[in-house]
Amino acid sequence: MSVRSLILLFNLVAPPMALAIWGLGGSWFWICGALIPAHALWLWATLVPNCSWWGPQLRRINSAGRNVWITIDDGPDPADTPQLLDLLDGQGAKATFFLIGSRAERYPELVKLILARGHEIGNHTYHHPAGWFWFFGQRKVNDEITHCSEVLKAIAPGLKLRWFRAPAGFRNHHVHPSLEKSGLKLAGWSVRGRDGVSQDLGLISARLRSGIQEGAIFLMHEGRVDQKGNRLAPQVLACLLDELQKADYKAVIPTV
Ligand SMILES: [Zn+2]
Numbered sequence: 001m002s003v004r005s006l007i008l009l010f011n012l013v014a015p016p017m018a019l020a021i022w023g024l025g026g027s028w029f030w031i032c033g034a035l036i037p038a039h040a041l042w043l044w045a046t047l048v049p050n051c052s053w054w055g056p057q058l059r060r061i062n063s064a065g066r067n068v069w070i071t072i073d074d075g076p077d078p079a080d081t082p083q084l085l086d087l088l089d090g091q092g093a094k095a096t097f098f099l100i101g102s103r104a105e106r107y108p109e110l111v112k113l114i115l116a117r118g119h120e121i122g123n124h125t126y127h128h129p130a131g132w133f134w135f136f137g138q139r140k141v142n143d144e145i146t147h148c149s150e151v152l153k154a155i156a157p158g159l160k161l162r163w164f165r166a167p168a169g170f171r172n173h174h175v176h177p178s179l180e181k182s183g184l185k186l187a188g189w190s191v192r193g194r195d196g197v198s199q200d201l202g203l204i205s206a207r208l209r210s211g212i213q214e215g216a217i218f219l220m221h222e223g224r225v226d227q228k229g230n231r232l233a234p235q236v237l238a239c240l241l242d243e244l245q246k247a248d249y250k251a252v253i254p255t256v
Contacts, residue, residue, distance in 0.1 A: 007053060011038045046134050061216075062256050072220050072221070080233045123182075145179065189218065212244065
C-alpha cells in the first residue's frame with residue numbers, strides 16, 4: 001500500500017475511532033491520540049514543500065551534463081517578463097514560466113512572446129489562491145487547474161502543457177488525480193531564493209547560488225520590487241545567469 005493510501009485510510013478511520021472512544025467513555029488522551037497523528041500526517045504531506053507522499057514531484061532534472069532548470073512563477077508581468085526574456089536570450093538560456101491563468105488572460109501578448117522566444121509555459125492555477133489552494137476540495141482544485149490550461153491553450157492553440165506548479169508549493173491529495181486527468185506533472189524545485197517574501201537581492205542571490213549543481217531546479221518569481229522599489233526579478237535572474245555562466249552551467253528546459 002502506498003504512503004498516500006495509508007494516510008488517506010488513517011484519516012478516514014480516525015474520526016469514527018475517536019467517536020467510538022468518546023462513546024465508550026474514553027479519555028481525551030485517547031481521542032486526541034486517534035485524531036492528531038492522522039491530521040498531522042495529512043498536513044505534513046500537504047504543506048511541506050517538495051514532499052512526495054501524495055504523488056510524484058520533480059525535484060531535480062535528469063541531467064547528462066552541467067544542466068539546470070530555471071523556473072519563473074507568477075507571471076506574466078508587463079514590467080518583468082520582457083526584461084527576463086532579454087536576459088535569458090542574452091545568455092542563450094532557456095526557462096519555464098509558470099503562469100497564472102487570470103494574468104495570462106490579461107496579457108495574452110506576453111504569453112505569445114514567451115513562446116515565440118523559445119521558452120516553455122507551465123500551469124500555475126487560474127486565480128493563484130496561495131493561502132487556500134491546499135484546503136480546496138476536488139472540484140475547486142480541478143477548476144483552478146483546468147481553467148488555467150484552457151486559457152493558455154486558447155491564447156496559444158496547439159500548446160502542449162507538461163507541468164503544473166502549486167501556489168506556494170502547497171498541494172493536497174486532490175491535486176494528483178486532477179493532474180493525471182489534465183496530462184500534467186507536478187514540478188517542485190531543489191532551490192529557491194524566497195524572492196516571494198524577501199526583497200533583499202543579496203540574500204536571494206546567495207540562496208540561489210548555494211544550490212548550483214547538476215540537475216538543480218531554481219524557483220524564482222516575477223512581479224516583485226526590491227527595497228528601493230526597483231524591479232526585483234530581472235536583478236535576481238541577472239545574478240543567477242551570471243553565477244551559472246561563471247560555474248559553466250547551462251539553463252535548459254528538461255526533456256522529461
Ligand atoms: Zn506562485
